[in-house]
Amino acid sequence: MRISEAESQVMAVLWASAVALPADDIVAALADQQDWQPATIKTLINRLLNKGAIDAERDGRRYLYRPLLSREDWLQQESASLLDRLFGGRVAPLVAHFSRHQRLSKRDLSELRKLIETLDDDR
Amino acid sequence: MRISEAESQVMAVLWASAVALPADDIVAALADQQDWQPATIKTLINRLLNKGAIDAERDGRRYLYRPLLSREDWLQQESASLLDRLFGGRVAPLVAHFSRHQRLSKRDLSELRKLIETLDDDR
């Protein structure tokens, strides 16, 4: 299931919410990020429904929307696709690339060091 | 400059070659990867020309094509975009994600350890 860039903004709102949301709340949540007409967001919601990425539950006159596709699964699809297409599926070259381009902060460095230690212990 | 998925296959052939290539060589190089008609590849070449991603130099009856956009720059655009959109621009969470999903091989692990040591020394 392929989610477009614009659609993913709508998913983001849903993922951030513990409960199912009405369209209005989605519109409100996106108001400061995106400069979209409410109609645009309705379109995106409908496309996501057709793709089966979200679910609608009737609530009186309106619907409450809830993600079916999990954020983690989506992250997984997107990032694995990039990893495979651009870095032969290997993480180290990816990190090396970011390192060459100054995208590795001190904070990243220390977190990575910690992560790697943990993994060492495990195996 | 945005390169589409199909277009990037053509770029890959050009990036892999030290010298500028005629369309026929690109077609030949893609023959086993992709099941594309030569006409399709001609279209992609033209779109890349229009986007300014490649350059054509006349050679008698035909042209020799050469990348203008470097592979490194393209990698940079693509991966920085993913990093920013999905991981708040931070590398450590990206790696943690791959780790959770078993995309970190032993080899990655040891390369990462080495890379991090090197960086420690530098700063």
Next chain:
DNA sequence: CAAGATAATTTACGCTTGTAATCTGATGAT
């Protein structure tokens, strides 16, 4: 119950992409 408000569904439209076929212009052979 009729009218107005409101939420959802349908339709719209131009651009990009994947995938080609067709047309045109240059080159080589007769």
Next chain:
DNA sequence: ATCATCAGATTACAAGCGTAAATTATCTTG
């Protein structure tokens, strides 16, 4: 000089996407 060949340029066409307006269905209120 003419014609066939072949590379490149133009055109095609459906699907997906960003962006939204128009239409329809559904409550609410008088």
